[in-house]
Amino acid sequence: MSEDFRPVLPLAQDGHPGPLERIRGHLRSSLGLFLKGSYGFIGISRHRIPSLPLMKPRTLYNVRDPELIREILVRRFAEFPKGKLMERMMRKLSGYSIFVSNGEAWERHRRIVDQAFGQAGVRNVFTLMRDACDASIARLAAEADSGKPVAIDAEMTHFAGDVIFRTIFSEPMSTEDARRIFTAFEEFQAIAFAQGMIGLVGVPIHWLWSNRRARKMAREIRDVLNGPLQRRLKAVREGREVPKNDILSVLMTAEDPVTRTKFEGGELLDQIAMLFLAGHETSAAGLAWALYCLAHRPDVQKQLHCEAQTVLGERAPKFSDMKRLDRTRNVFREVLRLYPPIAYLSRDTDKPEKLGEDEIPSGSPVVVPIWLMHRHTEYWKCPHEFQPDRFQRPETRQAQRCAYMPFSMGARVCVGAAFALQEAVLVLAEIMRRFEVAPVPGHDPQPVSRLTVRSDNGIQLFVNSAR
Numbered sequence: 001m002s003e004d005f006r007p008v009l010p011l012a013q014d015g016h017p018g019p020l021e022r023i024r025g026h027l028r029s030s031l032g033l034f035l036k037g038s039y040g041f042i043g044i045s046r047h048r049i050p051s052l053p054l055m056k057p058r059t060l061y062n063v064r065d066p067e068l069i070r071e072i073l074v075r076r077f078a079e080f081p082k083g084k085l086m087e088r089m090m091r092k093l094s095g096y097s098i099f100v101s102n103g104e105a106w107e108r109h110r111r112i113v114d115q116a117f118g119q120a121g122v123r124n125v126f127t128l129m130r131d132a133c134d135a136s137i138a139r140l141a142a143e144a145d146s147g148k149p150v151a152i153d154a155e156m157t158h159f160a161g162d163v164i165f166r167t168i169f170s171e172p173m174s175t176e177d178a179r180r181i182f183t184a185f186e187e188f189q190a191i192a193f194a195q196g197m198i199g200l201v202g203v204p205i206h207w208l209w210s211n212r213r214a215r216k217m218a219r220e221i222r223d224v225l226n227g228p229l230q231r232r233l234k235a236v237r238e239g240r241e242v243p244k245n246d247i248l249s250v251l252m253t254a255e256d257p258v259t260r261t262k263f264e265g266g267e268l269l270d271q272i273a274m275l276f277l278a279g280h281e282t283s284a285a286g287l288a289w290a291l292y293c294l295a296h297r298p299d300v301q302k303q304l305h306c307e308a309q310t311v312l313g314e315r316a317p318k319f320s321d322m323k324r325l326d327r328t329r330n331v332f333r334e335v336l337r338l339y340p341p342i343a344y345l346s347r348d349t350d351k352p353e354k355l356g357e358d359e360i361p362s363g364s365p366v367v368v369p370i371w372l373m374h375r376h377t378e379y380w381k382c383p384h385e386f387q388p389d390r391f392q393r394p395e396t397r398q399a400q401r402c403a404y405m406p407f408s409m410g411a412r413v414c415v416g417a418a419f420a421l422q423e424a425v426l427v428l429a430e431i432m433r434r435f436e437v438a439p440v441p442g443h444d445p446q447p448v449s450r451l452t453v454r455s456d457n458g459i460q461l462f463v464n465s466a467r
């Protein structure tokens with residue numbers, strides 16, 4: 001429990017697992033694809049995808065060259081669109097919405113959604129975020145000092161879900177709704193990931209029996225989100241006073257300056273479902289890993305405690321405090337490097353594309369492995385170590401430019417990046433101001449990547465009041 005701390009790595013598929021074992025591993029987590037020895041390679045590696053008999057075999061292109069990654073994500077992003085498989089998986093839950101759409105449809109989605117997440121939008125929702133933070137601190141206080149481990153990943157999921165729920169609807173999420181939505185999403189995520197892996201080898205995913213279950217889970221989640229949406233629409237129809245500063249109010253009124261259209265009816269629920277999921281699952285994953293790392297580094301906890309005391313004292317945090325909590329922000333940035341909530345970006349080609357020296361055939365999956373770039377031995381010193389101060393050091397600038405992309409980059413960069421940093425800094429500062437966290441002996445989280453990077457066996461910590 002000190003500077004000797006080595007953050008856990010995924011179980012690498014070292015040795016030569018049998019084919020069945022390998023398939024089982026891939027259905028559980030994509031991190032098994034990142035073997036020891038993959039952290040120093042620059043270029044494009046090609047992986048033959050097993051295919052069904054009579055089907056043309058395909059190759060997956062795994063791109064680990066910063067220049068070529070820029071080409072895919074920034075310069076030629078339209079030539080490397082989001083994959084159809086992802087869209088088919090997510091359609092049940094969130095229709096053809098911003099995360100999976102391409103072309104003109106995506107451009108319109110993005111122009112409208114950006115209006116809710118600009119600088120003003122993030123400032124407007126600060127007090128709603130703080131309310132969710134206060135609720136999380138109260139739940140933690142009820143469990144602190146009990147000598148019993150706290151499921152910190154579940155608490156961070158509740159917190160991040162509550163943040164996005166409140167900032168969309170200006171209403172807290174009830175404990176019952178939180179339970180319904182998180183249980184359903186856990187199952188949906190496991191099914192969607194397994195379907196993605198099966199779909200990759202060419203099995204049409206609409207054949208799969210698991211679709212019935214996935215549809216049921218998607219309905220459950222949409223029902224929870226549709227309740228407050230319908231209440232708001234009714235209030236507007238009846239001419240009653242409605243909140244003006246939340247995300248829903250922007251999404252309902254914002255007009256796309258190009259097509260002069262707005263989000264209407266079912267489309268509004270699709271976009272809300274997508275924002276809710278993209279917005280809580282990623283932040284929750286990052287925050288749970290942050291507290292895991294902090295639990296093993298009491299010295300860093302002390303620094304964050306002092307920073308929170310100095311900046312906030314005993315009063316409630318303000319929007320303007322956020323930019324003064326530098327150490328806290330650096331801890332979160334370092335955790336996003338070690339455990340990027342989205343471990344890899346997946347793209348497709350609609351026509352043959354040349355990338356570097358490679359001629360990539362139409363219909364090929366192209367992957368940007370964020371996880372590997374973030375631990376690349378060519379760019380990062382001590383890449384597997386937790387060193388939040390590295391973000392203060394000038395020599396890290398080059399690595400940040402070439403090999404740091406937790407929110408992706410280019411036109412499809414995360415719309416919620418500023419929002420996510422604000423909520424993370426706020427809740428980490430508040431937790432460090434009041435509590436100390438410590439590891440539970442014998443409990444080692446096991447990183448797996450399905451839609452996000454989570455621990456397969458949860459993250460348990462002791463939580464005690466700060467001395």
Ligand code: HEM
Nearest residue numbers: 099278279282283286341342406407408412414415416420
């Ligand atoms: C630590 C937290 C977060 C991380 C690490 C993260 C990461 C990412 C990444 C890597 C992408 C690109 C995915 C791809 O291109 O395949 C993305 C896209 C997106 N994120 Fe986030 N995200 C976070 C939080 C949020 C939040 C809080 C919201 C909204 C409230 C959000 C909404 C979105 C949306 C809508 C997109 C799709 C953007 C587009 O395609 O135009 N994310 N995010």
